Amino acid sequence: MVDDASPVVVEVSGLSKHYGEGPTRVDALQGVDLKVLSGEVVALLGPSGSGKTTLLNIIGCIIEPSDGSVWLDGETVYDKRWLRDNLRRLRLDKIGFIFQFHNLLPFLNARDNVALVLHLAGKSDAEAQKRAVELLDYLEIGHRKDAMPALLSGGEAQRVAIARALANSPRIILADEPTAALDSKRAGIVMDLLRKLAAEQHACIIAVTHDEKIYDRFDRLYHLRDGHLQEQTA
Numbered sequence: 268m269v270d271d272a273s274p275v276v277v278e279v280s281g282l283s284k285h286y287g288e289g290p291t292r293v294d295a296l297q298g299v300d301l302k303v304l305s306g307e308v309v310a311l312l313g314p315s316g317s318g319k320t321t322l323l324n325i326i327g328c329i330i331e332p333s334d335g336s337v338w339l340d341g342e343t344v345y346d347k348r349w350l351r352d353n354l355r356r357l358r359l360d361k362i363g364f365i366f367q368f369h370n371l372l373p374f375l376n377a378r379d380n381v382a383l384v385l386h387l388a389g390k391s392d393a394e395a396q397k398r399a400v401e402l403l404d405y406l407e408i409g410h411r412k413d414a415m416p417a418l419l420s421g422g423e424a425q426r427v428a429i430a431r432a433l434a435n436s437p438r439i440i441l442a443d444e445p446t447a448a449l450d451s452k453r454a455g456i457v458m459d460l461l462r463k464l465a466a467e468q469h470a471c472i473i474a475v476t477h478d479e480k481i482y483d484r485f486d487r488l489y490h491l492r493d494g495h496l497q498e499q500t501a
């Protein structure tokens with residue numbers, strides 16, 4: 268086990284997940300152990316159906332494991348059962364999600380897309396607007412703060428989505444194919460940004476990817492095969 272002073276941000280151990288029972292049972296994860304440190308950017312690789320999204324969604328407290336334990340940023344959140352009543356609050360406090368497609372709300376401009384998350388976390392209107400603009404500036408997209416999502420390029424929209432994921436300063440950023448919709452130059456820019464964020468915000472990033480061109484941007488590569496996780500050693 269790890270304590271508060273530890274640089275470990277995510278630790279899962281003996282994690283298993285099966286869907287269904289009897290002849291239709293699927294063992295999506297089987298005895299997965301993973302530890303991710305502050306500042307680390309790690310990739311989850313593996314063929315379709317190998318359990319990548321399941322693992323990401325368990326770490327994100329979106330789906331419940333079948334067995335094992337999950338420790339996130341200073342607390343055990345799952346140990347054979349959820350140890351917190353309010354999982355939504357837990358997600359808001361600890362986790363930022365980035366998806367393959369940006370998932371911005373089409374009827375809100377860039378700034379309001381970011382501010383919305385801050386409202387949900389209880390910030391006042393003025394605070395939320397101020398922090399949203401700061402975040403967009405930090406991601407070098409501040410000049411597009413009034414633009415509606417439909418008018419942003421793919422790379423611009425993904426940067427707004429990253430600003431939104433960071434709004435509550437989560438220490439855990441989970442990304443499901445964050446660069447899949449981008450060309451390789453834009454993908455490189457987004458990955459460099461994520462690396463910078465992880466270092467500066469003492470966060471960790473766990474990203475599912477199939478994009479071999481960005482493998483060199485990760486500190487570690489993990490492969491999932493039939494629910495088993497293994498680190499790639501050079």
Ligand code: ADP
Binds near residue numbers: 286293315319320322
């Ligand atoms: P990946 O993201 O690597 O493609 P997933 O985690 O989505 O893999 O899926 C792992 C396995 O679990 C697959 O066999 C998939 O069909 C199965 N699975 C995923 N979600 C469900 C679900 N809600 N119900 C039943 N089976 C599921």
Ligand code: MG
Binds near residue numbers: 319320321
């Ligand atoms: Mg998936």
